[in-house]
Amino acid sequence: MENLLQFIKDNMDMIYLIVLMIFVGIELISHVPSVLHTPLMSGANAIHGVVVIGSIIVMGQAENNISLILGFLAVVLGTINVVGGFVVTDRMLEMFKKKK
């Protein structure tokens, strides 16, 4: 119990950040028209591609071949997620624009 409290105290800022982010995420979505669900999902998909930063960090500290190979793979996959995600979202949204 004391351990837990200490852990919570030490990570208080993180916890506030997480709690607030959850509120923000929920509020942002709750008033969205259903036509936009698919582009929104796709945009969110691109955003979680931010995980590629983790793979860059890990790759930049890799020392042996296995790490290098796995890291390279991770960077490639993460980048596909990011770039593909944003581009495909843009393509979807392009179709929504008002045409005369």
Added chain:
Amino acid sequence: MENLLQFIKDNMDMIYLIVLMIFVGIELISHVPSVLHTPLMSGANAIHGVVVIGSIIVMGQAENNISLILGFLAVVLGTINVVGGFVVTDRMLEMFKKKK
């Protein structure tokens, strides 16, 4: 410039907290029907009464009479804000409840 960056770095968690709170605050309000504006204002008014905590802290460390008197005043005023705020909001909302 370096000073500024250092300051920002040191208070990064605070800055994230503030930025996120601003987002949360704005999102919470932007879809509220206008009938609820007054109770909402009143409820928010009660919430900022949280400043009373500051007066309690200051009062608990007061050493001379001036501090004690001013501190006491601060606690009283802050408490009026909190209690009055919540009670008056509740009274307003009571009127909104559906009657058969």
Added chain:
Amino acid sequence: MQQNFLQVIYLIGSITFIAGLKYLGNAKTARKGNIIAAIGMTLAILGTIFLYENSEGIRLQNLGLIFGGLILGSLLGYIAAKRVQMTAMPEMVSLFNGMGGACAMLISLIEIQHFTSHGIDINSMPKGEFLIIIIGMIIGSVSFAGSIIAWGKLSGKINDKSFGLQQMINIGLLIVIFGLAILAIVSGGEYTTQMFYGVLVLSLLYGILFVLPIGGADMPVVISLLNSFTGVAAACGGFLYDNKVMLVGGILVGSAGTLLTMVMCKAMNRSLINVLIGNFGGGAASAAAGSSSVQGTIKEIKASDVAILMKYAKKVVIVPGYGLAVAQAQHVCHELETLLESEGVDVKYAIHPVAGRMPGHMNVLLAESNVSYDKLIEMEEINPEFATTDVVLVVGANDVVNPAAKSDPTSPIYGMPILEVENAVNVIVNKRSMKAGYAGIENELFYKPKTSMFFGDAKKALTELVSEIKSL
């Protein structure tokens, strides 16, 4: 251990504030939201009293006095909130807001006093801390002084006062305040304490001058703005004591309050700048009222004729406005409604979002006299219904039924959505005279062939109407 526990309590408090405000935004959950936030607040306050330790591990002293203050404040707050008339709620909120501002101001004062009373040079205080203290004080005292003036104006104790250079003086004052504050922080000279008190006095003065010229009817907007100020002042306290719950509560109210202010302005079809500088809700309104541009003849109607019209109508819509609130005619209005219903007439109320002088004013007012919630129909819903309405009874409303908002692009209310009462078969307007309403403009509706004017104070007129219907 206890400190960690306190942090958890603060986290819970912060979450209740956010969740509470979220629930407050929905009619169904609003009351629950208020209670949730109140519980979180109680937790945070009690937690602070019993668990707080400063950086040297010392607990809070003076617990007796603290509890005394809490109890006294609770009593005063509770009684004030319970006693206040429903129609006087906005000024009550303003008064409470002023107390919060004063609290923030006092905290800064005590912090400085604390420092100087130990004979330490105030200039040795860390600059960051001093900055926060002084910002908290400026905002707190502007909010305090401004709220008191707003309260005075709304409760009729203070009149609008504006003089020529008002805006110039205010801007100049602001510059002096911030100049002096910066000087106090960076100069390091021997007059720092004096400068600090100078800033205090000027801030209070600014608060007064800032609110004084604003029209009484714009007060809800101003109160909302001052409300968000106090939020920022509370957040300064949070910074000062590295106290998360104060920070969260303060910033939340600061940002939500600012947006709410803007939303309120928008509902009245005005810009914030306009409210703060324009001075249009006050003097200008009465001035403009003199110059009448609409011409035509009006038709008067007597209570007995109104009674006949209404009794034999199938469907009646009552449009309440500011005049109903002023005359305190909500109870007799409800009586009229039940009387007509018992005669088989279908009666509804058409609620315009900014009828009255605060958002939701009509809902609160009519709910007070036990009108059923289902009878209060929002503008968007009732507008199509006017076409099938036999009699519309406008009671003390004016701007919200002014067709100029739709037809006249030069009108100050152009663009504001209105209640389209002209689509009904008969329109009866009750007010005391041909005087203008809040926006200070003529109303073409009164001159339409369909419209009959039923002059008199709302309470008297409706009472007469009720007895006429009874005697039919």
Added chain:
Amino acid sequence: MQQNFLQVIYLIGSITFIAGLKYLGNAKTARKGNIIAAIGMTLAILGTIFLYENSEGIRLQNLGLIFGGLILGSLLGYIAAKRVQMTAMPEMVSLFNGMGGACAMLISLIEIQHFTSHGIDINSMPKGEFLIIIIGMIIGSVSFAGSIIAWGKLSGKINDKSFGLQQMINIGLLIVIFGLAILAIVSGGEYTTQMFYGVLVLSLLYGILFVLPIGGADMPVVISLLNSFTGVAAACGGFLYDNKVMLVGGILVGSAGTLLTMVMCKAMNRSLINVLIGNFGGGAASAAAGSSSVQGTIKEIKASDVAILMKYAKKVVIVPGYGLAVAQAQHVCHELETLLESEGVDVKYAIHPVAGRMPGHMNVLLAESNVSYDKLIEMEEINPEFATTDVVLVVGANDVVNPAAKSDPTSPIYGMPILEVENAVNVIVNKRSMKAGYAGIENELFYKPKTSMFFGDAKKALTELVSEIKSL
């Protein structure tokens, strides 16, 4: 100094993510939102590469390989995204999502590998760190494997597979995975590494088994769910490296994605539990389709008769559905519309929010064939218009026009709002057979006297119709 600068870049990145997602929620600003988030992402990635230092102040190595990976990934992602057919977008999103999950999984793998390759006992790793690594790996690999299966199902490469104890096995598997993970963290024995790899394999297996039995038509919901999983996995990375932008991006997608999943379920009138366990979009549907409860006679109509009806109508409403997408008939549909318009017929499309197989499917599909946005009318708006419509042409839609949703409380789609086409003068339904749609239920509409069935593949039937109208 540079580290501080990097933190500021991360802050900017975080804000762009939030603002971007906010803008994405509004049709007018959506594209801008996407671009804003993309710019923030680019900043964050470049900032990391050039400014990142670990706690010992060492810069990133292997920059060549990193850039190689970035360029290769960008090329592949760009080409895939540009080449994909509009109708294949959902599976593309799923595939990209899988890549993100795999990336998170690999990060955890490398972290462990990094540790063990130095010959250090894995049990000496700080517990907190190990916990985060293992959680990131579990979620990442479930998301990876699940997304690949979802992609396979949507693109028709994998069929629905469900067997009796599926749910039991899945739950059991979950328990084993978490048990093993906890054991690996706390036991401290010599098999920790093996347990870790065991967890990896089982997580991948779980991802496969979790998605395999879910009906193909429920895939959008599942993809959205897996999307939020990957968000959480990314947030784990943020925890691990104390990296705020990963944390913000990850949690944002995690929470927004979860809510989006629920909202999507609601629009289809199903609960999430139902989607995950119910298996109703797949096998059950075809099964139920056999048992017909609605009886009656149907009326067939030929293309030439439809052509006459439509050409001489004043107002035609086209109701597109899943069949239109399957048949890729959007272009000929647009041709039909312009043809009719040139004959003076008023043509509109009625867009049901869940017509097709993904939200907004019909909008995207018709926009692809250059149908003007103004012609796409949302359900709430078009429903009152059917009463004044001469001909409704239903193309490959079924559930969204099924009156059982309004009249039959026992129907699985009861309560879902539908397009009330029966109010029109004539209803013409184009589909290939009398088979049921997604919900696997009969449609009474087809048996109504007003309704005529125009059988055939949508593309062929509409092409025929167009040439018939031209030859009139």
